[in-house]
Amino acid sequence: MSAADDLDRTKLLAARFRAASERPYLASALYSLSVVPTDAVPTMGVDRHWRCYVSPAFVDATPVEELAGVWVHEAAHLLRDHHGRADRIPPAQRRDRLRVNLAQDCEINDDLLADGLRLPAGRVTPDAFDLPPGRLFEEYLPRLPASDAVLDCGPGAHGEPTPWQLDDADGAAPRVTEAEAKAIRRHTAEAMRAHVRNRGTLPAGWRRWADQVLEPVVDWRRVLAGAVREALSWASGAVDYTYRRPSRRSSALPGVVLPSLRRPLPRVAIVIDTSGSMGDRELGAALAEVTGVLREVGVRGDRVTVLSCDADVQAASRVTAAEQIELKGGGGTDMRVGIRQALDAPHPPSVVIVLTDGHTPWPDEPAACRLIAVVIGAGSAAPSWAETIRVPRG
Structure with missing residues (x-):
């Protein structure tokens, strides 16, 4: 039987x-x-x-x-x-x-x-x-x-x-x-x-x-680094014309100077929420992320600007190392001010990274660049046109 x-x-x-x-x-x-x-x-x-x-x-x-x-x-x-x-x-x-x-x-x-x-x-x-x-x-x-x-x-x-297990292709069960x-x-x-x-x-x-x-736990550091790399790749892929170095094709048209194509190096603005709703731990996490961004994306020198922002921009500086970042603030929260100042700079960034607890209003329209919102804790997500990376508190 x-x-x-x-x-x-x-x-x-x-x-x-x-x-x-x-x-x-x-x-x-x-x-x-x-x-x-x-x-x-x-x-x-x-x-x-x-x-x-x-x-x-x-x-x-x-x-x-x-x-x-x-x-x-x-x-x-x-x-x-x-x-x-x-x-x-x-x-x-x-x-x-x-x-x-x-x-x-x-x-x-x-x-x-x-x-x-x-x-x-x-x-x-x-x-x-x-x-x-x-x-x-x-x-x-x-x-x-x-x-x-x-x-x-x-x-x-x-x-x-x-x-004793059945073959994977066995249709008996x-x-x-x-x-x-x-x-x-x-x-x-x-x-x-x-x-x-x-x-x-x-x-x-x-x-x-x-x-x-x-609510799967993901390696948000890897996700953030990947998002920043992809955004910078997109930004550096954009090309523009420049007359600083004439095109080699100018030799075929005597008396005419043709512009050459250039691939711009991306600029990054990092807007850090230093409002009263951000505790010491959150500020530490924000600072750690700035360190990670500087290390991961490879953008050096004066191509990174950091803005400390609550209801107003408290400090703005170009940095080459995390130790140079100055965090000031503690009032209300409006990251729109920091984003706007970053974009109004003489050399606007290609990528804006906002480090916040999410308790802030956001611009009504897409920014004129790639925007990555790093939301610490359970605050509201950024608008759909921005990329949101969740970071658990602590």
């Missing part, structure tokens, strides 16, 4: 129904898992395509309440993109896939138990290794001993291939694509947010995960 014939599918699906009924925010994820009966796994495991491999003997021996907990456990590996995150850890740490799986189980199980789920005996938690709860598996992994565990949640967890998986994760995170708004409770690990899915 095959594993499919042995599987008590009614009991297994009843456990999934129980899990989805008691935690409806997980329903989409749970019902996206397709069942693959097999004797090759000791309990249950998943692959990258949301196929859930199930041992018939394990289903027979496990109460429905605990099976419901295992359903949530396996879905959690996929929701938290454990296989994708495992792909990004150093190869030396990935070598022991069961140790990776153990660290991932530590990340998941303390949340599940805190949420009142029952799990079968033998499921690990961080306190079994004297580790603090509520951490990510990447933090647990270096602190775990070599694993002698036999539980294997599959390539959907640790990311490494296993002998439905597959979830990566794009579909991202949609499931986002839908689940939104359902969790709605659950909390309706005065429901969630373990800290799930709340953190939902926040990261709906």
Whole structure:
């Protein structure tokens, strides 16, 4: 008799129904898992395509309440993109896939138990290794001993291939694509947010995960550097005519001086919000960003102007190093004044970078140059015609 014939599918699906009924925010994820009966796994495991491999003997021996907990456990590996995150850890740490799986189980199980789920005996938690709860598996992994565990949640967890997983092209069970998986994760995170708004409770690990899915943390330093490089590339790509160096084609027209084309070096203006709403920490972040801009974009000498601005421009200077920047202000906030003064300069900039907490009015019309707004904290974004880079406070 095959594993499919042995599987008590009614009991297994009843456990999934129980899990989805008691935690409806997980329903989409749970019902996206397709069942693959097999004797090759000791309990249950998943692959990258949301196929859930199930041992018939394990289903027979496990109460429905605990099976419901295992359903949530396996879905959690996929929701938290454990296989994708495992792909990004150093190869030396990935070598022991069961140790990776153990660290991932530590990340998941303390949340599940805190949420009142029952799990079968033998499921690990961080306190079994004297580790603090509520951490990510990447933090647990270096602190775990070599694993002698036999539980294997599959390539959907640790990311490494296993002998029992179906071929990627096998059509025996439905597959979830990566794009579909991202949609499931986002839908689940939104359902969790709605659950909390309706005065429901969630373990800290799930709340953190939902926040990261709906408001992903990006490396804003890299984004800012890329935005500035792209803006400067755009500015230096503009060409103009000059008679300072006549065109070589002038020799073909005696008595006529033709202008040559030149590629201008871009100028940068950095407008720093020094208003009262910007605390010392925010001013420090602004200064650090100026240092990063000067270093990253390679614009030197007198081609960078820094303006300290609250409701008026308090200081304007050309700088070659961050130490030369003078931050003055502390009054109201109106970055339009600083932007306008930058553009009215005898040599106007090609790129204006505004460092602000966002609590400021903005120009009604697009500036006559590229404008990058670096908004520190949760203030309002700049107009749609400007590029906004978000920097978290602290």
